[in-house]
Amino acid sequence: MPAFKSDQSLDKLYPKSNTTSSTDTTPAKPSTAQQFTGHIPIDKLEISYCRSSGPGGQHVNTTNTKVTVQLHLQSADWIPHETKLRLQELHKNSINKEGFWMIRSDKTRIQMMNVADCMDKIRCYITEASKPLYTPSIETLEKIRLNRERAAIRRLEQKRIRSVTKSSRRSVD
Structure with missing residues (x-):
């Protein structure tokens, strides 16, 4: 006959854990x-x-x-x-x-x-x-630099287009 298990039993709270031994008796490692x-x-x-x-x-x-x-x-x-x-x-x-x-x-x-x-x-x-710190490779750094340059060029181009659009709306007196 199966025993009753509440909703707060360890099997239901932590389904993927090993509940046979909850304490570890191994001593702590030295400073090395x-x-x-x-x-x-x-x-x-x-x-x-x-x-x-x-x-x-x-x-x-x-x-x-x-x-x-x-x-x-x-x-x-x-x-x-x-x-x-x-x-x-x-x-x-x-x-x-x-x-x-x-x-x-x-x-x-x-x-x-x-x-x-x-x-x-x-x-x-x-x-x-x-975990060791992530250090990007030289190729990755070069790709990042090129992407930033392209983004800056695109941004300036969009600003020029917007400027031309606004200046064409002005009345010429």
């Missing part, structure tokens, strides 16, 4: 980490909860569902050094004076879902920062 593996050690984070804003009536006024995750970038030995520098560059507005990177979420009314959303944000930001 070459690549981000996707594992975020929870014990290196400071998680705080507060009241969320927005609609929800009395429920919002009584529960702490908004999540703020603080991550000290300099002491995060599981993030490669180059990625840390890029993160500091990309997210400088969300890093405070003490060097803590603040990630907030009040997307849902469920506290644990907001924690998971913060973890997902951290994972996505680190993955994005670890």
Whole structure:
């Protein structure tokens, strides 16, 4: 006989994820980490909860569902050094004076879902920062330069045509 599963079961919320083991017991890598593996050690984070804003009536006024995750970038030995520098560059507005990177979420009314959303944000930001910067080839730069020149010539030609049209409307006295 099949067991009852609610609409909020993990299988329905995250259909493509592996729900057999939600915690990773592997230790964090030392500071010589070459690549981000996707594992975020929870014990290196400071998680705080507060009241969320927005609609929800009395429920919002009584529960702490908004999540703020603080991550000290300099002491995060599981993030490669180059990625840390890029993160500091990309997210400088969300890093405070003490060097803590603040990630907030009040997307849902469920506290644990907001924690998971913060973890997902951290994972996505680190993955994005670890990608190499795009450097266009010489051919691509030449194409861009030619397109800009053609656009400028076209624009000036359109201005001349418009000028001739307007000057032909003037009365000749």
